[in-house]
Amino acid sequence: MKPIPVTQKLSVAAQLQPDDFQELSRLGFKTVINNRPDGEEASQPGTDAEAAAAKAAGLDYVFIPVTSSSMTDSDVRRFAEAIVASDGPVLAHCRSGARSFYMWVLAGDVDVQGFSDDKLVAVASNIGIAPDASRAWLATHRRTGKPDVKGFYDSRTGSIQYVVSDPTTKRCAIIDPVLDYDEKSATTKTEHADEILGYVTDEGLTVEWILDTHPHADHFSAARYLKEKTGAPTAIGAHVVDVQALWKDIYNWPDFPADGSQWDRLFNEGDTFKVGTIDARVMFSPGHTLASITYVIGEAAFVHDTLFVPDSGTARADFPGGSARVLWKSIQDILALPDQTRIFTGHDYQPGGRKALWESTVAVQKHSNPHIAGQTEESFVALREARDATLPMPKLILHALQVNINGGRLPEPESNGRRYLKIPLDALEGAAW
Incomplete structure (x- = not known):
């Protein structure tokens, strides 16, 4: 079991075994999300065994089974909500970690800003997803209407x-x-x-x-x-x-x-x-x-x-x-x-x-x-x-509005070549100081 960091709060991993849960707790994880349906292969312990191991280790456990072709909006929403609800780091796993990574991408970059495709491909490579495969997936899934x-x-x-x-x-x-x-x-x-x-x-x-x-x-x-x-x-x-x-x-x-x-x-x-x-x-x-x-x-x-x-x-x-x-x-x-x-x-x-x-x-x-x-x-x-009622007015409100209602145009220069702002006194009566 090797957690692969995706963000500060989320890591992904391949299939876990019951003995791994105590180690996850020791590493500081608070929640485990299992994205692997039961019965994919005989060697996987199954969600009941995982849930029991998580409980014994003091970890929250969430079961959101998906396949590469069946990640519904409801699944993605639950995945995002589980990350938000956790009071500490989250580990999501499937067979290899790929589905859990893709679920996070579909969830809308819950914990980060500015993940470019190149950065996503680099993280995917750490998980073991070939760059060509991750780029193809992103082109099909992430980029539809996503600026x-x-x-x-x-x-x-x-x-x-x-x-x-x-x-x-x-x-x-x-x-x-x-x-x-x-x-x-x-x-x-x-x-x-x-x-x-x-x-x-x-x-x-x-x-x-x-x-x-x-x-x-x-x-x-x-x-x-x-x-x-x-x-x-x-x-x-x-x-x-x-x-x-x-x-x-x-x-x-x-x-x-x-x-x-x-x-x-x-x-x-x-x-x-x-x-x-x-x-x-x-x-x-x-x-x-x-x-x-x-x-x-x-x-x-x-x-x-x-x-x-x-x-x-x-x-x-x-x-x-x-x-x-x-x-x-x-x-x-x-x-x-x-x-x-x-x-x-x-x-x-x-x-x-x-x-x-x-x-x-x-x-x-x-x-x-x-x-x-x-x-x-x-x-x-x-x-x-x-x-x-307790908030003072923004310090620039009277400066800024005369520019901004004019489309960002500064006042026209006067005869001496300088521009002047106009500040009305006592125009915002009752404002907190």
Whole structure:
């Protein structure tokens, strides 16, 4: 018995014998998943013997029998849920370890971000799967509607920017790019946007879309800058006009065009488009703001500030135009997506000092997010509103919205050649300090 690490939490192995379970416990494993049906060959001990050995060793035991041609959505969901539910490392096994590895891939990269095909093939090789065989399996199973997703974390604002690409055509979309801004010196830079452009060049990608999920309150959008560099069209949800109208009054800009014309396309609920060959659609997801949308690109959903990774709950709903009750309804729409759908959130604030995280799945959110699991609409609204009442406004909200409702355009230079931001005083009455 030789556990092969796949992630920090999951290892796979070939067929176990009852004597192996005590050693697994000694190694720190907490759960064993058996993916091998009984009766495949006479030498295997069978699930009853394994379950007894696991109990004697103090291990949780889960039996999810599959074959290479019969891994159902229900099987995959149970596999993902068993990993999430375990309070420590998990060992999954079958005859050789291959089925358990493939189950993990189908479960949607439960514990990791950014596993490329090359990295998956390397792990598969460690298990004993020939590279040609694993590549063929991935081409058939993993890549159907599955984009490559690269996240870029901005530690200053806790924001995550994404490049979402079709591995077949090398075409991509950029989602929620950040224009660097230092409020102390009122200095702007393009370091994060240039890092994205560098990645696009290094990977040989062609930018098809520059997408905003909503006008952000905690960072400036780099959409305009990236449009100038790439020529790609920009897009946002059609209800941005409602946000523009609200903030147009706050900034006292009577001549501001609150018609969404700052973007090349305004998306409505249910609109579709493509990233390369991968189908994409738009979900209207208000609550955090009046204009928030979710992009579902293949089997990946970019949910902006509706959900965070599970240990961080959900986003606030107390900005002008926000609503906790509307946010709950938007969350339920997202959770109605298939359980394996990868969820990519717009922010992470690293609770407890942990590393930044931004990927989960629908199944993981249902099981592990304390703002969702066991909550009703009423309890969520009470929880969300009570928490929001204690939160100060983002420090850049009044700086950022005047740029972001304008499609990422900075104010026009005045007669001396300098640009000036406009900060309305006492516009957010009742905000916590």
